[in-house]
Amino acid sequence: MFIDRLVQQIKEKKSNVVVGLDPRLELIPRFLQERHFQQQGKTLKAVEEILWDFGKEIIDQVWEIVPAVKPQIAFYEQYGIEGMSAYRRICRYAEQKGLSVIGDIKRGDIGTTSKAYSNGHIGSTLVEGERIEAFAVDAVTVNPYLGDDCLKEFMEDIQEANKGMFVLVKTSNPSSIQLQDLETGGKKIYEVVAEMVAAWSHQALGKCGYSSVGAVVGATYPEQGERLRTLMPKTYFLVPGYGAQGAKAEDIVRCFNEDGLGAIINSSRDIIFAYTKKDQHWREDQYGEAARTAALRMRDDINSHLLQLGKCYW
Amino acid sequence: MFIDRLVQQIKEKKSNVVVGLDPRLELIPRFLQERHFQQQGKTLKAVEEILWDFGKEIIDQVWEIVPAVKPQIAFYEQYGIEGMSAYRRICRYAEQKGLSVIGDIKRGDIGTTSKAYSNGHIGSTLVEGERIEAFAVDAVTVNPYLGDDCLKEFMEDIQEANKGMFVLVKTSNPSSIQLQDLETGGKKIYEVVAEMVAAWSHQALGKCGYSSVGAVVGATYPEQGERLRTLMPKTYFLVPGYGAQGAKAEDIVRCFNEDGLGAIINSSRDIIFAYTKKDQHWREDQYGEAARTAALRMRDDINSHLLQLGKCYW
Incomplete structure (x- = not known):
């Protein structure tokens, strides 16, 4: 099951960090952009190679220390066919490195x-009796x-793939x-959705006790995270909002269960563009190292808060 | 404005029909599939060419009699990069034929x-100071x-593009x-969304009196269509559900305003795969003609019901 592989990776790497791959061309180091624009002109093909080079270096730097990456397809899709090709290459490379890839x-x-x-992104499509995976x-x-x-x-x-x-x-x-926060019959809309998700979760439970049907739960509203935790005890949470969007580790740990599991925390800009932080004095060509350092810091920040609450799996 | 071009096309063609381009490989004529699988093997490249050939013929047959087509990207996306390439080619071809293209x-x-x-699908993306359109x-x-x-x-x-x-x-x-039908403070959730949409609609009014911010309103619930019409008077409705999904012309006309405008009605399978209807005796190679006939029948069906209600713009 997907969720068993993910939890195994989390435990092995002692990390609940997901690196969000949201490449914004204007934030990618100039030297890397110039290399490809000089070779291929102002073309989407050049952009594809820039997104690929950039993403590959980030993956090379973080694959040993995080369980998963989350490419945001919109940032690839805006560059058309070539952007989608970069998305596919990045996803395949991350998979080869043993990472869980969340599209x-x-x-x-x-x-x-x-x-x-579903066929196109997590399954396969039938072509003349053969099944072909598109984004996989x-x-x-x-x-x-x-x-x-x-x-x-x-x-x-x-369930089957x-x-x-x-x-x-x-x-x-x-x-x-x-x-999402509107009230209906004494519940919030997001609580109604949580109940729907909890019902599907029960149909895809892994050996680890959690489900391959998870939920996106923003960390910018910590009391809601806690409430949703009780509504969906077996559901893994994918939690955006750490860092750039303002959520802190002390908020985020409320999304975890007592066993120290149940949530993975995404950060995008603060990791992949960590080299741009004025107070850290990175050179442009150190963007990968900067990302690795940021991912390690985030891991330690979350783990130390989990430890304080006694929510630790090791 | 987008909406002015659309309404002009509707009036010129006297048609409120949108042809949904939802290609299902298994329903595309065998002779067309075999042509490309023989040339290119069981590959996604062959699928791209099949989707392109099929879509082009449909467009050639309907562009003079309908104002718009609506390619459903999921049916292309499931075939990966090659599928997305077919989507782009189909969209561009429809645009060249003067059709409004609703992705x-x-x-x-x-x-x-x-x-x-937005950049990728209706706008453009900045690449080294130049703006490039991806799906457009x-x-x-x-x-x-x-x-x-x-x-x-x-x-x-x-507003700007x-x-x-x-x-x-x-x-x-x-x-x-x-x-969508949950109640909150005396309203349905879809009514809350309708109010949001109505507010945005007012910021993009065209000369025709309607807005370039429209709403998808399913025709399978006609009394709701009527209610939503009053909540969003200036909003053009894109109405799915005619034909295969069970909605009839007498239901659908309730989504129109008294001026005979305000809604475009989508049909996908019943038009593009009309040649498969057992009672109509089409040959496989007549799939385009069958689609044209179905689109004309649908136009006439809707128009005659509009005429009965006195909701006619000509």
């Missing part, structure tokens, strides 16, 4: 259309606005309150 | 990530679960009721 695609549609997304990541993020019709289409690949999904329950952005 | 992408994310989706369709569908943070990121391209979006308000699938 942050936030897809979701009605029945057969959701099935097409380990897990994806899924939007629940269309209800169970949408979610259930991912279950076949989760050993993949996973993280359903958006409560997102980390300010306007998430507009719909 | 059914149902994307949506937090701030800068939504902006990346006229309008996209957007998922509102993350709130206004998400929607607002599409507004710049809507003259593009459009259709926000999911009430979808046509059975389990849409799970979240």
Whole structure:
């Protein structure tokens, strides 16, 4: 099961950190950009090679110290076919390095259309009797606005191809309150979604006791994280919001269970663009080392807060 | 403005029909599949050419009689890079034929990530000081679960690049009721979303009186269509559900305003795979003609029901 592999990696590496691969061209070191723009002109092909070089170096620097990476497909998709090609290459490379790869695609549609997304991203597509994998990541993020019709289409690949999904329950952005926090029958909308997710979670439990059906739970609202923890005890949380978005380790540890498991914490900009931090004096060509240092610091920050609460798995 | 071009096309063609381009490989005529599998083997490159040939023929047959097409990206995305390439080629060809192209992408994310989706699909992306268009369709569908943070990121391209979006308000699938129909403070969730959409609509009004910010409103629930019409008077509705999903013209006309405008009606399978209908005796190689016939019938069906209600613009 996806979740068993993920938890094993977490335990081996003693790290709950997910490195978000959200490449913003304007923040990628100039020397790396110039190398490819000089060779290939101002083309999307040059951009593909820049995104690949940049992502590969980040993965090379962090694969031994984090259990998973989360490429944000929007940042690749905006560069069209070439961007999608970079996304695929990055995902495959991360997989080769033994990392769990969570495609942050936030897809979701009605029945057969959701099935097409599942086929393309975590499953396979039938071509003349042969099954071909298109993007082939380990897990994806899924939007629940269309209800169970949408979610259930991912279950076949989760159960039979050993993949996973993280359903958006409560997102980390300010306007998430507009719909997600509305009250209905004494519950918040995100609590209703949490109950839906908990029900699907029970259908994909791994040997580790957790489920391959997870939830996205923003860490910018810590009391909600705690509440959602009780509503979805077996559900692994993918928690965005650490660092750049303002959530701190003391908030985030409330998303963990007493066993020190149950959550992985994503950070994107603060890791992959750590070299740009004015107070740290990195050179441009040290961007990989800077990312590794940031990922180690984040790991230690979270672990020390877990230790204080006695929520430690080692 | 996007909406002015769309309404002009609707009036010129006297058609409110949108042809949904949802290619399912198993339903594409065998002779067309075999041509490319024989040349290129069981490869995704062969699939790209099959999707392109099939989509091009459909467009050639319908471009004179419908205002818009709606390619469903999931059915291309499942074939990876090659599938996305077919999607791009189909979108560009439809645009060359003067059709409005609505990319059914149902994307949506937090701030800068939504902006990346907007850049990639309706706007452009900055590459070394030059703006490059990746997928470049006229309008996209957007998922509102993350709130206004998400929607607002599409507004710049809507207002400045003259593009459009259709926000999911009430979808046509059975389990849409799970979240969308929940009550909060005396309103349904989809009504709350409708109010959000109406507010954005006012910021992108065209000369025709309608807005380039539209709404997806499933036709499988006609009384809701009527209610949503009053909540969003200036908002164009993209209405799925006709035909295969069970909605009839008499239901659908309730989504129109008295001026005979305000809605475009999508049909996918019933048009593009009309040649498979047992009772119509089409040959496989007549799939394009069958699609044209189905699109004309659908146009006439809707128009005659509009005429009965006195909701006619000509």
